[in-house]
Amino acid sequence: MPLARQSRIWPSGGVHLWPAGATSEAHSHPRGHLVYAVSGVLSVHTERGTWIVPGNRIAWIPAGSTHHHRAHGDTDMRIVFLPASLARLAPARPAVFGASGLAREVILALTGTRHFDRGARTRLHRVLADELRQAPEQPLHLPEPRDDRLRAVARILADNPADTSTLAALGRRAGAGARTLSRLFHDELGMTFYEWRTQLRICHALVLLAEGHDTTRVAHACGWANPSSFIAVFTTVLGTTPGRHRRRLY
Incomplete structure (x- = not known):
């Protein structure tokens, strides 16, 4: 099973660079998180079915939801964990939203090399949550x-x-x-x-x-x-x- 070529994980997010065909083990997180593919295409597999996440979509995975990922093409995957105060505003199930230009830029900023202090990171999380609240759900979902x-x-x-x-x-x-x-x-x-x-x-x-x-x-x-x-x-x-x-x- 191919593994990520490079991974960086920190408390508020992470980056995985996956070769084509790479898959993760089934897992869950104690916090809800957003998943975005800067390049390549991701599929997110849960007991509810499979979601496809191309570059104009952002996937939401609630806390405790067991899932695994698969990369289609070389894939640059970004993860942003949301604080509980914002995560409770998102659906209680996996979902896929349209990715606005602003939402993409915020995700790239939060998962890039620039360091943000706690206050700046909180403000960026709020902008991201606001963008997603206004974004339509655009699922590419194959229910099981x-x-x-x-x-x-x-x-x-x-x-x-x-x-x-x-x-x-x-x-x-x-x-x-x-x-x-x-x-x-x-x-x-x-x-x-x-x-x-x-x-x-x-x-x-x-x-x-x-x-x-x-x-x-x-x-x-x-x-x-x-x-x-x-x-x-x-x-x-x-x-x-x-x-x-x-x-x-x-």
């Missing part, structure tokens, strides 16, 4: 199915995101009818099958882009008939094109 039939469908599509089978065809392989699966997607995962499959494909696309594949290759590998369709969906979900996103990674 509990029902065995949903798990079977999820495995089929995770193994091959380009699979264009209908829900009925997938149901025949998983041992359930399309109506039953549709209800399970709604009740367990809070989204339709097509919303979930799009989310899966976008998450897989982010991983492939971080690994260096071009837009055309990624589009076909993730099930889009042509690159323009992929670009349109990717831009709607991420707020940037695959090309601009890929350039930021490096």
Whole structure:
């Protein structure tokens, strides 16, 4: 298992430089913290599912939440621990927020080489908390199915995101009818099958882009008939094109 090439941890935050494919052990922290990828893409895995964190997102992990990270592409990961007085204003569950320019700069300042005294650090934490309170939640979240039939469908599509089978065809392989699966997607995962499959494909696309594949290759590998369709969906979900996103990674 690849380990971080370099790590610096201090009471209020930390930096991990991960090679592509590196993963952390499952762990938790006594304080809630924010996670941001300056370069590369992170996935955050919890019992609730998987969150993908590209450079225009900031992940929130509550205190005591067991999780592990995986780096897709060489990844510069920054961590900021929030004091309890501010952490209680954040969700009690993992969440992903849009990263404003100001929030990014504050995270970079707090995890950089400059020393801040306690008062300055407190003020920067407050600015960061204010930015996140105003930021929309923008999850790239694949919730973890509990029902065995949903798990079977999820495995089929995770193994091959380009699979264009209908829900009925997938149901025949998983041992359930399309109506039953549709209800399970709604009740367990809070989204339709097509919303979930799009989310899966976008998450897989982010991983492939971080690994260096071009837009055309990624589009076909993730099930889009042509690159323009992929670009349109990717831009709607991420707020940037695959090309601009890929350039930021490096």
